[in-house]
Amino acid sequence: MAQQDTGTLYLRGVPRQLVREAKAEAARRGMSLTAFAKEALARALGTTAAEDGEGIQSIRPDLDWFEANRKRLAKRYRDEYIAIINRKVVDHDTDFGALAQRVFAKYGVKSIAMPKATPEERVYNIPTPWRVAE
Secondary structure, eight states, X not given: OOOOOOOOOOOOSOOHHHHHHHHHHHHHTTOOHHHXXXXXXXXXXXXXXXXXXXXXXXXXXXXXXXXXXXXHHHHHHTTOEEEESSSSEEEEESOHHHHHHHHHHXXXXXXXXXOBOOSSOOOOOOOOOOOOOO
């Protein structure tokens, strides 16, 4: 992969609850907060983020498999977080932190799908600021 020009983004005044939700969602997706923020910013701006192997695309097959099998998985693991690798549930727990710790210890710190097994998809609407044309 080619070396990319990167920068640092410091944010002040972000509500603590929003920060917690972003960290939790990044963890559920098995990605770093930086990767999650890059993806969210790129989506909000209508651009594509550079692929670095940390993004959602690396776990997309496992998330698609989860969606296709959601009802069956929700019956077996209702309201538990499940770790999915190569379209297979490798671990589960009601405590996301405990699950992530075990899974990362066993499989290494990499992108791993860890959704919550609920009967229906939960949708979060995050408002984005409007850009004013100059």
